[in-house]
Amino acid sequence: MKFYLLFTLFIAGAAQAAESGTTVKTDSVRSAPFSDAKIITTLPAATRVEILKKDGGWYQIKSPQGSGWIRMLSLRRGDVKAATGPISGLASLASGRAGTGKIVATTGIRGLNEEELKAAHYDEKQIALLESSTSSRVEAQKYAAKARLKARQIDYLAEPGASK
Amino acid sequence: MNKLTAKIFVIAALALLLQTAQAFDFGQELRNAARELQKPGGSANLGGYSEEEEVAIGRQIAGNLLGAAPLVQDKKLQKYVNNVGRWVAIQSERPDLVWHFGVIDSSDINAFAAPGGYIFVTRGLYKLLNDEAELAGVLAHEIGHVISKHHLKILQQGKMLDLGSKLLGKQVGDDKIGRLIGSGAEIVSRSLDKGAEFEADRIGVVLAARAGYDAYGLPGVLQEIGHTAADDSSVALLFKTHPHPDDRLAKLGEAMDSRFDGLNGQTAAKRLYKIK
Numbered sequence: 001m002k003f004y005l006l007f008t009l010f011i012a013g014a015a016q017a018a019e020s021g022t023t024v025k026t027d028s029v030r031s032a033p034f035s036d037a038k039i040i041t042t043l044p045a046a047t048r049v050e051i052l053k054k055d056g057g058w059y060q061i062k063s064p065q066g067s068g069w070i071r072m073l074s075l076r077r078g079d080v081k082a083a084t085g086p087i088s089g090l091a092s093l094a095s096g097r098a099g100t101g102k103i104v105a106t107t108g109i110r111g112l113n114e115e116e117l118k119a120a121h122y123d124e125k126q127i128a129l130l131e132s133s134t135s136s137r138v139e140a141q142k143y144a145a146k147a148r149l150k151a152r153q154i155d156y157l158a159e160p161g162a163s164k
Numbered sequence: 165m166n167k168l169t170a171k172i173f174v175i176a177a178l179a180l181l182l183q184t185a186q187a188f189d190f191g192q193e194l195r196n197a198a199r200e201l202q203k204p205g206g207s208a209n210l211g212g213y214s215e216e217e218e219v220a221i222g223r224q225i226a227g228n229l230l231g232a233a234p235l236v237q238d239k240k241l242q243k244y245v246n247n248v249g250r251w252v253a254i255q256s257e258r259p260d261l262v263w264h265f266g267v268i269d270s271s272d273i274n275a276f277a278a279p280g281g282y283i284f285v286t287r288g289l290y291k292l293l294n295d296e297a298e299l300a301g302v303l304a305h306e307i308g309h310v311i312s313k314h315h316l317k318i319l320q321q322g323k324m325l326d327l328g329s330k331l332l333g334k335q336v337g338d339d340k341i342g343r344l345i346g347s348g349a350e351i352v353s354r355s356l357d358k359g360a361e362f363e364a365d366r367i368g369v370v371l372a373a374r375a376g377y378d379a380y381g382l383p384g385v386l387q388e389i390g391h392t393a394a395d396d397s398s399v400a401l402l403f404k405t406h407p408h409p410d411d412r413l414a415k416l417g418e419a420m421d422s423r424f425d426g427l428n429g430q431t432a433a434k435r436l437y438k439i440k
């Protein structure tokens with residue numbers, strides 16, 4: 001078990017380091033994750049970059065043209081280089097998920113397909129269990145306050161291209 | 165059949181049925197539906213159920229879904245998602261609905277909503293999450309389906325056709341909900357139209373941001389799912405019922421643009437409950 005845990009940690013680290021992305025539109029790379037931060041360079045669409053980390057709506061990236069922060073939605077994660085080395089290969093095999101660069105489920109592979117959903121029977125005990133965890137409005141507000149989450153007023157977004 | 169033709173067809177069919185409908189006790193229901201349809205934008209406004217009925221329908225669907233995949237046996241986890249989910253739901257137009265959230269035991273990557281405020285995330289999806297803002301974003305997308313009554317509208321359309329056929333055949337039954345939702349939890353695997361999914365995404369980022377979270381939680385999860393191989397069976401149902409994450413991200417990019425610039429939110433990363 002301990003071995004397994006270590007093993008997972010190791011893989012997670014390896015996969016992280018290999019994370020790459022591709023720009024989907026022309027956008028500026030900035031010195032900080034803010035829209036008014038200094039522009040370092042501008043990358044055209046379809047530029048391959050290395051993703052270092054995420055901060056809100058921004059990714060910190062590395063590219064031959066320059067490094068800095070770019071808007072998350074100007075980039076798609078992907079083209080994940082298969083993490084090199086025998087260990088990752090083994091992990092992919094073990095999890096049966098070769099090629100995704102990320103281990104999602106390692107125990108009790110149990111999917112949910114349409115047939116299973118269709119054939120499902122009502123489970124009253126489970127519903128009772130579900131309802132036993134329900135949070136009241138006040139409970140939820142208290143829990144939010146613990147993390148200093150404050151409600152704020154924000155309008156819904158219009159459908160892109162819809163007439164205003 | 166395009167939308168307009170479909171609408172005209174339904175109105176015509178209803179008008180025809182109405183004369184017959186008077187004789188039956190559910191004639192009023194049908195008339196209400198017909199009136200609703202004839203209002204401007206009425207066909208998109210078909211949520212003609214009382215809240216009580218909506219919850220009864222959702223509860224049945226949720227119970228069926230749980231029959232296929234039970235809750236993960238971790239009370240703290242379940243309480244945690246209810247605290248986060250309810251806080252996000254409070255920011256919507258239905259803050260006082262009794263919302264229920266659950267993590268279900270499936271390695272699939274998916275989330276489900278049933279009418280009346282029943283929302284589920286799979287263990288597979290939960291494990292992908294990096295912080296609480298991402299959880300909030302995922303739940304908020306599902307809350308968006310509930311407040312927009314996306315699934316309820318599908319059921320409503322089904323019900324009207326069903327009522328129509330029953331009327332014509334003069335065989336009126338009483339097994340309401342069962343017949344309405346079809347078998348099992350099939351309805352949650354039914355594809356909504358793409359527009360409904362994009363709408364739920366837009367609602368999702370706004371509700372999460374209103375709750376004080378970083379607005380980019382949902383897009384972050386979509387990025388994560390987007391680079392999962394399309395032939396991976398764990399995303400098969402999700403990819404079948406939703407537009408590809410890359411398309412959803414593109415739409416969100418257009419809609420969000422720079423609107424959330426300077427609006428800092430919390431990721432609450434430290435608080436994300438670690439699933440066993």
Ligand SMILES: [Zn+2]
Pocket residue numbers: 305309361364406
């Ligand atoms: Zn959806």
